[in-house]
Amino acid sequence: MKKIAIVGCGFSGTMTAVHLINNAVEPFELILIGDQDTFNKGVAYTPNSRNQILNVVASRMSAYPDDPGHFLNWVSTLEEYSATDKGLLANSYLPRYLYGKYLEDIWHKAVQAPGATRVKITRKDSLVTDMDYSGQDISLQLKNGEQLVVQYGVIASGNHQPANPAIEDSQVFNSNKYFRNPWTTNVFSHTDKHSPVMILGNGLTMADTVLGLIENGFTSRIYTISSHGFSMLPHKHLGIAYNAVAGELQGNPALSDLVRILTRHIRIARRLGFTAEPVVDGLRPLTQQLWQNLSAAEKQKFMSRLRYLWDTARHRIPMHIHEKLVQLTETGALELNAGKLISITETGNAVKVRFVNHGSGETREITVSSVINCTGPATDLMKTDDNYLKRALQKGIIVQDALLLGILADPATFCVCSNSFEPHDNLFTIGSLLKGVLWETTAVKELREQAAGLAAQLVRRIH
Ligand SMILES: Cc1cc2nc3c(=O)[nH]c(=O)nc-3n(C[C@H](O)[C@H](O)[C@H](O)COP(=O)(O)OP(=O)(O)OC[C@H]3O[C@@H](n4cnc5c(N)ncnc54)[C@H](O)[C@@H]3O)c2cc1C
Incomplete structure (x- = not known):
């Protein structure tokens, strides 16, 4: 029996698997590999706070390209939303954990569907640590010690955590006062609630982190620093088509x-x-x-x-979140800075952040209790910690695009290219790793199309 392994079970891996199960004709084994905590939900829909919301309204978050109302209809069946006006619900930014539940529900229904009996579904609650490619078979080494050999592989492991900022003294990166991964609950539970913090970055993750800190009882000042200094914009004219x-x-x-x-x-x-x-x-x-x-x-x-x-x-934010950030800025609870970071140094119980202010040209030093990196996912694989993709790159199994935004693949077939720029015909990818090829490839709107398209490719090839 042929084996397909999907590495990573967030939105992309889950929805590819769901389409594969729904469209299976001949029997095959489908092996899903990913960590238990984020199974089905991925990083985005396993939020570190229950109040974190989607940045897209409910009517545009269907997981299926050919059924645009699917998410909205699902939400309407929930008791807590049953009395909510559907028009209002359609234009609401709902909690991200709810979207995680939606994906879990889709998955449970898919594995219970009659067609699922044609597929042997195996789940591995582990991470892939290494990958080899014989030219035919793909060999995957798992963190739990298991080794798998499959005929088809899908790289759906999503975003990497942010890269460390380029500063001379990197000592602070080993400190428990520096949070490289902004998407864990540690960010809130291990931050001193009554001393200032510094957030690196000024985008959607910064907004989530500010609100998460406050929701978790944070009372001190939050500083941010970004190199460009652009402020986040709100969604103001939702649904207006400009053709x-x-x-x-x-x-x-x-x-x-x-x-x-x-x-x-x-x-x-x-x-x-x-x-x-x-x-x-x-x-x-x-x-x-x-x-x-x-x-x-x-x-x-x-x-x-x-x-x-x-x-x-x-990448705009909902109006009410924008208003909250403006209000926090006006009261001084939030201070947004534009500048060039010079150093982050741990000194006793504190961390000193030095930067050159873009406006004044002056060097400023701010003392905080911790620093949270919200600069966005790292895309240059050589700047990520040891992982299976970095190793695959070093072995020539995959190759990065010229801008180091992701990996090269044929956007029509999703086949990943080797370092000779030839696409492998049994190794595929989906999602943010296609950024160099497609640019716009991180949101549900694009990923739902990709998951359906990739599954169709696999079904065609496997039979
Ligand atoms: C905080 C946040 C909020 C977002 N909000 C929205 C939104 O509101 N609307 C929208 O349209 N888009 C949103 N996005 C975009 C989001 O990227 C996509 O919607 C989608 O969730 C991406 O899914 P994915 O499966 O490609 O990647 P991920 O969600 O990153 O899932 C990848 C999975 O692979 C696992 N994995 C990683 N490495 C390995 C390994 N070596 N072995 C096995 N498994 C591995 C990870 O643990 C994870 O579970 C958001 C993104 C983020 C980060």
């Missing part, structure tokens, strides 16, 4: 044309009292195609000059 921009972006526009066209449309939107939001959202269905059409030099230019601007316009 004019897409019509002008046919063909292969160069980066300079893209910027020119977008700037003009943003000006038009602003004249009518809107922000850039509808224009940026209007681009979403085209983003992957536009990215793929850019030359290597244009992608490089985008990364060095426009990336942070794009990320700020694209």
Whole structure:
């Protein structure tokens, strides 16, 4: 019997497995490998606080591309939401733990469905620590000591924890006052509630961490520092379709044309009292195609000059969360800084953070009790701790894209490329590791399509 192993069981691994089970024709063994705590839910939907919310409204969070109302309908059946107006619910940002429950429910239904008897489902509550490839079979070494040999492999292990910041003295990275992984509960339970903290980064994870700290009784001042200094923007014009921009972006526009066209449309939107939001959202269905059409030099230019601007316009937060952050800033409980980090040094019970302020050019030193790294997932595998993908890279089984945003793969088949740039026909990937290839590949909207497409590829090949 052929064996398919899926490494990582967050949204991507779970939904690929669900489509595989639902579409199985011939028998095969499906082996799911991942840590028990985040099984089905992944990092995003195993939040370290119950109040952390989705950054996309309920009506857009279906796990199925061909059933857009699936999540909303599921939520409506829950007792706690049964009396809530459905229109309101559709436009609500619901708790992330609830989405984790939704994925667990999808999984339980899939394994209990009649078609599931055609598939031998094996679950390994462990992590893959190493991978080898014979040209035919894929060999996976697990942390629990087991070794598996499979004919098909899916790399669905999602995001890595953030990279450590580039500072000269790296001693602090071994300290229990430095949290490299912002997505664990330790961040809240091991932080001194009554002394200041420093958050590195100024994005969605920063917002989650600030609110999580406060929810857990934190009473002192929270500082943040980011190199770009852009402030988070709220979702203001939800659901407004701006179609004019897409019509002008046919063909292969160069980066300079893209910027020119977008700037003009943003000006038009602003004249009518809107922000850039509808224009940026209007681009979403085209983003992957536009990215793929850019030359290597244009992608490089985008990364060095426009990336942070794009990320700020694209990754917005719900209005009420934005208002809360503004309020915290106004009362002085939250201080956002833009600057270049120089050093983070542990001294006795405290940590001193030094940076050059972008505005004034002055060097500032802030003393805090801990530092939380919210700079976003590391994408350069060589900067991550020892893991199976870093080893696979060193062995030439996989190769990174030129911008080191992920790994190279054929976006049509999801087949991962080796260091000779040839796609393997039995090793696949999905999700954020495709960022260098597709750019827009982290949210449910893209991943649900990918999971269905990848499962179809596998079903075709296995039979
Ligand atoms: C905090 C946060 C909030 C988000 N909120 C939203 C949102 O509201 N809406 C939205 O559309 N998107 C959101 N996203 C985007 C999110 O990335 C996707 O929605 C989706 O959850 C990604 O799933 P994934 O399975 O690809 O990766 P992950 O969720 O990272 O899952 C990967 C899994 O692989 C496991 N794994 C890692 N290494 C190994 C290994 N060596 N061996 C075995 N298993 C391994 C991990 O433990 C994890 O369980 C959010 C992301 C984050 C980080």
